[in-house]
Amino acid sequence: MPRPNRSEYMARTQQLIAYIREEIRSGSRKEGDYLPSEVELGGIFSLSKESVRKALDVLVEEGLIVKIRRVGNKVRLSAPSTGSPEAECLPTSTGPEEGMVLRLACYPPLIREGRLQHAVSEYERQHPGTTIELLPAPFPLDYAGLGLADVVTVTGWDALKQKEKDASLSLLSEAPETEYAHPLLAKPYLEEGGGLKAAPFVFSPVVLCYNRKHFEQCRMEAPHAGWTWYTLLKTARTLHRKLEVRGFAAHIQSVNRWPVFLLQNSFRFQHGEGQRAAEDPAFWDSLRISRDLIHQQGGPVLWTESDEDVERWFKEGKAAMILTTYFGLNRFLDTELDYGVAPLPALRSDDTLLLTTGLAVNRLTPHQEEARKLVRYLCSAEVQADVRRHTLTLPAHREALSLKNGLAGNRPQGESVYRELWDRCRLYSDLNLSTGVLEAVREELKAYWSRLEDEAEASERLEALLS
Structure with missing residues (x-):
C-alpha cells in the first residue's frame, strides 16, 4: 500500500x-x-x-x-x-434541557470543498440546542461501525467496498428523500434490494485542466471535445519543447485516474468465460497510452505521491495540462491563474469516471430522525447553492447546480463542461472487478508503468490476480 x-x-x-x-x-x-x-x-x-x-x-x-x-x-x-x-468528554444526558449533539464523520477535504463547517454552523444557528460535531476521518464508515458518528460521508468507492462485504449496506439506514440532478449520482448507494442508503451530496467527473496562457504563448488550439490521447501527447511534446514546462501531468496510479483508460477502451473484466483478462489486447491497449503519457513527452519522468502534487505543479505554472476533478480545481479558486477545463481526450470512447460523495445515516444511531433532518438540510437547495457559489465543487442538487450568477473566485473557462458529460460518465462498478483486486492490479502495474517490465512479464503476474 x-x-x-x-x-x-x-x-x-x-x-x-x-x-x-x-x-x-x-x-x-x-x-x-x-x-x-x-x-x-x-x-x-x-x-x-x-x-x-x-x-x-x-x-x-x-x-x-x-x-x-x-x-x-x-x-x-x-x-x-x-x-x-x-466536561465535554464525560458521559452526558441527552435530555431536551441539555440539547442534542449529532456527530458527522467526514472526509477532511469536504470541510472546505463542501463548505461543511459553514453549513453546520448555520444549522446550529437555525436549531438552538443542537450541536453538530464534525469528525474529520479518512474512513468515515469506520466511525459508523464503531458507533462514533450519527451521520457519515460516503464516496462511491467506499460504498462499493462496503457492498462487497455487505450487499445490503446494513450499516446504514434508508436515506431520506432529497433532490439530485441525475440518477447516476444515486447509483453507487443502491443496495441489492434497490434501496438508497446515501443521499447524493457532491460529485465530479474526471476532466482535463489546461493553462490557457501556455497555449496562447505557443499559438496552439486549446483542448476540446475532439481530442484523442495521441493529440494530447503530441501537444504535450510541443509545449515542453517551446516553454520548457511539463506538457502533461497526472497521478496515473490513482484509482481515480488509471481506470479511465480501461473505461474508454470499453474493457470490462469477465469472469468464468474462459477469457484471460491479462492477455486481452483491449486491456493492454488501454494501459499502453497511460505509460506513453509518462515516458514519451520529453524531459524527466515525474513521480507523484498524490493528486495534490500534480495540482501544485499546475498552480506553479510547471505543468500545462493535468488530469483533475472539480474537487481539485478548488486549489485554483483563490489564484490569478488563467486556466480552462475540457472533456477528457478519447480512446475508443470519450468516457470519464464519475466520482460521488453521499451523506448517510448510521443505522445504530439513537437519533434517527434528527440525523435524517441534518442530511436533508445539507442536501437542500439552500446549502447546495452555497457550495456552488463559494467553491468549484459540483453540488448534487439540480437547482443549485444550475446557478450561474453570484459565483465567487477565479473560475476556469469551460467550467460548465460537466453538463455535456452525463452520457459519458461511468462508475467503478462498470469495470466488473472488486475494489481489492483493482487496487492489487494497480500495485502490480507500477513495474510496467516504470518500464521495469514489458506487457508479457506483467501479464504473467496479473493473471494470478485476475483468474
Missing part, C-alpha cells in the same frame, strides 16, 4: 482520540480502567508509536487519562469545572 501522507496520519490520530473519548463518554471505559497498549492502538488505527503517544498526550491534557510510567495509560475521570474540555 502507498505510504499515508501527513493529512491521513493527522486524520487517523483524530480518529483515535475521538474513539477513546467516546468510550469514556459512553461508560465503556470506567475510571481506573487501562487502555490497550500503545502498540495495540497503533495496529488498530495504523499509526506509529510516536503518533499514538501524541494522541494520548491530548487526552492527558484534557484530564481523561493519566500516564503511569512502565504500566500504561489509565482512565481518570476527575471532577472537572464547568465548561472544561473534560
